[in-house]
Amino acid sequence: MSASVDAISALKAKFPQVTDRASRDCPAVDVPTSEIFAVLKALRDDAGFDLLSDVTAIDWAEGASPRFTAVYHLYSTTSHAAVRVAAPCAGDDAAPTVPSVVALWPGANWHEREAFDMFGIKFTGHPDLRRILMWDGYPYHPLRKEFPLAGIETVLPDAEVAEETKAKVIAAPMMGGPFVTSSGEINLTEAEPRAKDESWSERTEKPSA
Amino acid sequence: MATEVSFPDRAAKVADAEQEFAAEKMSLSMGPSHPSTHGVLRLQMELDGEVLTKCDPVIGYLHRGDEKIAENMTYNQFVPYTDRLDYLAPLANNMAYAIAVERLAGLEVPARCQAIRVLTAEMARVSAHLMGLGAFGLDVGAWSVLVHSLNQREHLYKLFEELTGARFTTSYTRIGGVTRDVPEGWLGRVIGFCDQFEPALEETLSLLTRNKIFLDRTVDVGVITKADAIAYGLTGPNLRGSGASLDLRKDKPYSGYEQYEFDVPVGSKGDCYDRYLCRGEEMRQSVRIIRQVIAKFPGGDWYAKDARKIFAPPKDKILTSMEELINNFMIVTEGPQMPAGEVYFEAENPKGALGFYIVSKGGGVPWRLKIRSPSFCNLSILPKVCAGTMISDVVTLLGSLDFVMGECDR
Numbered sequence: 226m227s228a229s230v231d232a233i234s235a236l237k238a239k240f241p242q243v244t245d246r247a248s249r250d251c252p253a254v255d256v257p258t259s260e261i262f263a264v265l266k267a268l269r270d271d272a273g274f275d276l277l278s279d280v281t282a283i284d285w286a287e288g289a290s291p292r293f294t295a296v297y298h299l300y301s302t303t304s305h306a307a308v309r310v311a312a313p314c315a316g317d318d319a320a321p322t323v324p325s326v327v328a329l330w331p332g333a334n335w336h337e338r339e340a341f342d343m344f345g346i347k348f349t350g351h352p353d354l355r356r357i358l359m360w361d362g363y364p365y366h367p368l369r370k371e372f373p374l375a376g377i378e379t380v381l382p383d384a385e386v387a388e389e390t391k392a393k394v395i396a397a398p399m400m401g402g403p404f405v406t407s408s409g410e411i412n413l414t415e416a417e418p419r420a421k422d423e424s425w426s427e428r429t430e431k432p433s434a
Numbered sequence: 435m436a437t438e439v440s441f442p443d444r445a446a447k448v449a450d451a452e453q454e455f456a457a458e459k460m461s462l463s464m465g466p467s468h469p470s471t472h473g474v475l476r477l478q479m480e481l482d483g484e485v486l487t488k489c490d491p492v493i494g495y496l497h498r499g500d501e502k503i504a505e506n507m508t509y510n511q512f513v514p515y516t517d518r519l520d521y522l523a524p525l526a527n528n529m530a531y532a533i534a535v536e537r538l539a540g541l542e543v544p545a546r547c548q549a550i551r552v553l554t555a556e557m558a559r560v561s562a563h564l565m566g567l568g569a570f571g572l573d574v575g576a577w578s579v580l581v582h583s584l585n586q587r588e589h590l591y592k593l594f595e596e597l598t599g600a601r602f603t604t605s606y607t608r609i610g611g612v613t614r615d616v617p618e619g620w621l622g623r624v625i626g627f628c629d630q631f632e633p634a635l636e637e638t639l640s641l642l643t644r645n646k647i648f649l650d651r652t653v654d655v656g657v658i659t660k661a662d663a664i665a666y667g668l669t670g671p672n673l674r675g676s677g678a679s680l681d682l683r684k685d686k687p688y689s690g691y692e693q694y695e696f697d698v699p700v701g702s703k704g705d706c707y708d709r710y711l712c713r714g715e716e717m718r719q720s721v722r723i724i725r726q727v728i729a730k731f732p733g734g735d736w737y738a739k740d741a742r743k744i745f746a747p748p749k750d751k752i753l754t755s756m757e758e759l760i761n762n763f764m765i766v767t768e769g770p771q772m773p774a775g776e777v778y779f780e781a782e783n784p785k786g787a788l789g790f791y792i793v794s795k796g797g798g799v800p801w802r803l804k805i806r807s808p809s810f811c812n813l814s815i816l817p818k819v820c821a822g823t824m825i826s827d828v829v830t831l832l833g834s835l836d837f838v839m840g841e842c843d844r
Contacts, residue, residue, distance in 0.1 A: 249775040250537055276664050278780065279806040283793055298778055298791065298806070302664055302678060305685040309778060332667035335814040343501075358494035358843060367502055374506045 232272035274299035280336035473839030489820035508769025530781035534790035562784035573833035610745035611737025670786025676704035706834035769798020
């Protein structure tokens with residue numbers, strides 16, 4: 226673990242804008258969007274964090290600033306240390322941006338495509354930023370907080386099939402669910418599990434969007 | 435020398451013929467329902483004769499939105515969903531998820547619980563590698579390997595069923611413990627399994643290891659260099675097959691792995707044959723770990739008794755004690771209470787490093803749960819490795835990468 230602590234202090238000497246990030250396990254830093262590429266390059270080349278475990282994003286919900294944070298998990302194959310690097314996304318809610326790191330790790334390609342697919346984050350400089358889990362032409366970014374768990378009715382991916390069958394991708398029939406409390410709730414009356422969307426049930430139709 | 439006959443339009447005819455027989459590239463879609471794609475992977479390939487010029491994997495056919503679902507339920511409710519990631523080794527997934535949440539809570543589980551988890555994870559590894567081996571054999575035309583390995587998996591499933599109540603989707607762990615202690619006599623039956631498994635494994639592997647057809651199809655096929663493997667974030671046997679000695683059980687021990695002796699097999703070339711050898715050896719090492727776990731199986735509690743806000747009390751207490759009843763009600767409805775913060779935990783699963791990144795704002799529901807799936811990363815190297823290979827080698831390569839689409843697509 227000391228290897229990553231040393232790496233972090235060396236990094237902070239080189240990039241004064243890098244700050245510590247609260248973490249419950251490995252050392253973590255917050256990095257300004259403009260410096261993320263340089264910081265990750267320094268961590269890879271100077272500190273030996275040569276394996277990019279994961280690239281992902283967090284949506285802090287509508288109205289939060291910054292709304293999206295890109296998170297990188299690095300691992301060193303020599304010292305077996307790990308470090309987490311987070312960068313807020315620039316741009317507005319509709320098209321947040323963050324620099325791509327595919328030039329550093331080719332393995333970042335699919336991770337960034339997934340974050341784009343799920344959150345709509347544009348990784349500038351990505352060679353082939355297409356959807357990866359959802360189909361091309363799907364209109365939403367499902368992991369955004371405003372996207373409902375049940376899904377939203379959309380047209381089928383294949384236009385020919387859609388025309389022939391008149392079928393649509395429909396929202397999941399999850400009447401009365403999900404039965405969970407809200408994250409971080411402390412008021413017990415409020416925290417009682419109830420259907421989040423009570424406007425429809427087995428007897429009443431779901432109101433159209 | 436024959437007199438040259440001059441055709442006035444000869445040049446034009448040659449040009450026509452060249453155009454007619456010019457090597458036209460063929461595009462071929464393999465999958466999503468193809469026996470050698472091991473699930474619902476689709477490869478959009480561009481072929482020049484039998485040689486691949488381009489390969490674009492299309493994934494997402496098994497996408498169920500597990501990460502979205504996780505944001506809408508309590509930590510314990512998500513355990514069954516982890517079964518369905520790498521559905522060939524649900525016990526290992528359960529453990530990885532449970533440890534990730536426990537790290538978030540800062541909770542240490544007792545030694546007996548750790549031993550049970552290591553034991554089941556290693557049994558799951560044997561079971562997953564057996565399936566991978568059988569399917570790989572089938573891909574390269576060795577049918578009997580699959581029959582042998584399915585036979586052994588059946589023995590394992592009987593043991594899983596006795597322990598967890600389910601053969602396939604076990605959902606065995608809870609945050610802070612496991613669902614129940616090991617049944618009486620079960621450990622002896624696991625030893626019995628190991629005793630008959632070791633010679634059977636050698637027999638199964640002997641069908642392939644020196645098999646001329648198998649060697650011809652796998653040696654020097656689908657070579658992944660060590661540098662490439664690290665750059666693409668490969669983990670597990672696929673990374674070790676390329677010569678990188680990385681095993682999280684050794685490098686960052688969790689759940690008491692540091693107590694057990696085992697070797698980490700490493701390949702030299704990074705071809706399909708090396709990856710096969712690594713998996714074979716890993717099964718032997720897993721059996722070694724299983725024997726050690728049972729030899730020093732600790733007594734004591736099998737769940738964290740002091741974690742009253744996290745692990746539900748025993749059923750008999752719930753039905754007789756008011757306080758326990760309230761406690762159980764709170765855990766079931768609100769979920770195990772977690773502090774705010776974020777944590778990332780990776781476990782060495784049969785397919786590679788399965789990671790859970792959890793962002794919590796406090797309470798019983800994660801704000802964000804990201805699953806870093808090894809199959810997803812292992813597949814991302816396909817465009818790089820496939821370019822320039824023969825189409826028949828793609829099948830071998832897919833078999834040797836040993837991925838599971840349930841985990842890749844999540």
